[in-house]
Amino acid sequence: MTSKTVLITGGTSGIGLSLAQKYIENGDKVIVCGRNQSKLSDLSEKAFKTCLFDLNNPDEIKTQFNDINSIDIAIFNAGDCRYIDDAKQFDGELFSQIISTNLSSLGWLLQFTLPKMTNGGQVVFISSSATLLPFPRSEAYGASKAGMDYLANSLRLDLLKENIDVTLVHPGFVKTPLTDKNDFQMPFLITSENAASRIINGVNKRKKYLHFPKRLTLILKLFSYLPFSIWQLLIIRKSNP
Structure with missing residues (x-):
């Protein structure tokens, strides 16, 4: 099989780093994007290219992508996760920052990458199974990922004529530096290496939608079909022991 050119945002930690390492091991040309200069330097010898930028700075993104053919x-894959701890004293600044980083930045990334996508290419959005149901304190993170879901599903329709596939990924809890900060139980937690393997396998099969681990995501999907009052009672009890 011929090697592919794979661009990965958030490639210096967590799922992104595991994806980068696995694609490099597969012999692909990997463009690793992130904002950690030290980790990008560590990857520079094996990666095809490294790109240093802040997701919220479109000029930096444009400059870094200029010489990508x-x-x-x-x-x-890149994103941030922070919580609204007091809903009544809603933190508009935090909300704006999360929406900007997780959702608005995708517009710039798409603007600078889609014209460079090859015939038969793929765009992969790493969203979250948190969009399957509402969770306490997740107003900012959940809204940003729900927006990503709609973006991916809508874009898939418009890119069909360009012969570019779109894959939407709903991971469950994955052990990463971001989830290490969580102060709540994370059932069915998997490693970033496990998540990366599942994503690569699904991308290779050109799947439109991936969700894992299914022992978590299927439970969430089941609750999403039940009356909301059942989920509300369960999750509020769980959140307030």
């Missing part, structure tokens, strides 16, 4: 797979 073609992309076979673009994986949009």
